[in-house]
Amino acid sequence: MFRVGTTNEEVRVNWIESTLKKIPAGATLLDAGAGESQFKKFCSHLKYIAQDFGQYEGTGDVGLQTGSWDNSKLDIVSDIVSIPLPDASVDAIMCTEVFEHIPNPVLAIREFSRLLKPGGYLLITAPFASLTHFAPYHFASGLSRYFYEHHLPEHGFRIEELDLNGNYFEFIAQETRRVKQVGDKYAGVRLNVFQKTIQHLWLKILGDLSAKDKGSSELLCYGVHVFARRQG
Template sequence: MGNQNFLKTTKLADVARWCVSQFVVSVAGSLPPGTAVLDAGAGECAYKDLFSHCTYKSIDLGIGDSSWDYRHLDYIAPLDNMPIDDECFDAVLCTQVLEHVSNPFDTVKEIYRVLKPGGQLFLTAPMSQGEHQIPYDYFRYTSYGLRHICELAGFQSVEVSPLGGMFLRWAYEVPRAMPDMPTSGIKSGKINLAGLLLAPVRIFILSIVRLVQMFLILVDPLDKDKVDPWGWKVVARK
C-alpha cells in the first residue's frame, strides 16, 4: 500500500525500521480478533494488513512527506486534537510519530482520552536519528522522558524497553557514512556513465558496510545496559 514498504525492509537495509516493524508484528499478533485499533500518525497505513483481524482506524495530519499517499486515512487531523469520541479504542499504535508532533504531551493525553479503560498504547520513538521529514521533526526521547510523558497523561502502567543496544544503533549509523556516489541508472533506464564506472567501488564499499553491520548486530547482545539504543518501545495501559 502506498510508498512505504516497512514490512519488506531488511534488517541490514534499515536496522531501525526493521526493529519497529518487528515490534508492530508482535503487537498485532497479541491482539484478539475484533480489537478496536487506532493507528495514530499512520502515514500511508503501512501496517494496516497486520491488523486485518481487528477493527482498524487510522489518523494522520497528512503533512509528513509530500511523496506519500494519505488517501487511505480514516481521519486527517492533528493528533493533539483528534475528532474522536472518548473511550473508543482498545489499543492505539503510534510508531515513529512522537518526534514529529509539536505538542507531544497533548498528543499522548489525547491518546489516553480515546482509549477505553484498560486499553493499551503501543508506541515507538527514536533517541538517536538524523533529522527527517523536515521541517516536521522536533524531538528525540530518552526512556525517562517517554515514561514521564505517559505518566503525566494518566497512564498507570508504563513499560519502556530499548530497541536493541548500542551496537545495533551503530549498525544503523554505519550506512550513513557511505559516500554519496552516483548510481549506474540501470534500474531506472537512465544510464549514468560516471555511475557505471564507479559501480565496482560502490559495490566494494557497500560490501564492507554490510560486513561491519553484521558484526555489530552479532555482538549487540554484549551490551547488557542498553542505555544508548537507537530508540525505544513503549507499552502503556490506561
C-alpha cells in the same frame, strides 16, 4: 555478511506485529499518525481507523525524504492533539514513529488518554535518536525511556512493556553504513576501495562488540517500544 546495524526496522516491525496480537479481536484501534497505514495488515482482527494530519507529501530538499507519499487511505485528517472522536471511544491506539514529528508529544499523550476507554491499549514506537527526516515536520531527534516513564503515568497509563531496540554499537554501525550515502550527498565524495575496506573492518569490529554487549542501550539505541494500558 554480518548484519550489525541493519535490524532497526525489522525488530520494530516484528515487535509491532506481535504486540498488536495482544489486543482482543473486535477491538476498535486508532492508528494515530498512520501515514500510509503500513501496519494495517497486522490489524485484520481489529476495527481499524487511520488518522493523520495529511500534510507530508514525501518531497523536500532537507534531510531524508521518501520521494512520494500517499494520504488517500486516511479515515480522519486532523491534528493528532485534537482528533474529532468522542471521549473513551476507542479500545486501542497505535502510534508508530510519530512522536518526533509532533511539536509537543505530551499533548498527544493527553489526547490518547481522552480517547481510550478504561483498560484500553496504547502502543508507541519512536526513535531514541534519528537523523533529520520528513522535514520540515521533524521536531526532535528522539525520546528516551524516561520520557515515557514520566509522562505516561501522569496521564493515567500503566506501562506493561518497554523495550529498547538495538544498542550503542548497532546504532554506530547503522550510521557507518550510511556514510556512503551521506558522503556522496553532503561532501561530494564517493568511497574508494581502500575506504570501503576500512568501513567493512570497522563494521566487523562493531559486530563483535555488539555480540558482547551488556547494556549499552542505556547510552544509545535505535528507538523505544512501549506497550501501556489506560487505567480506569
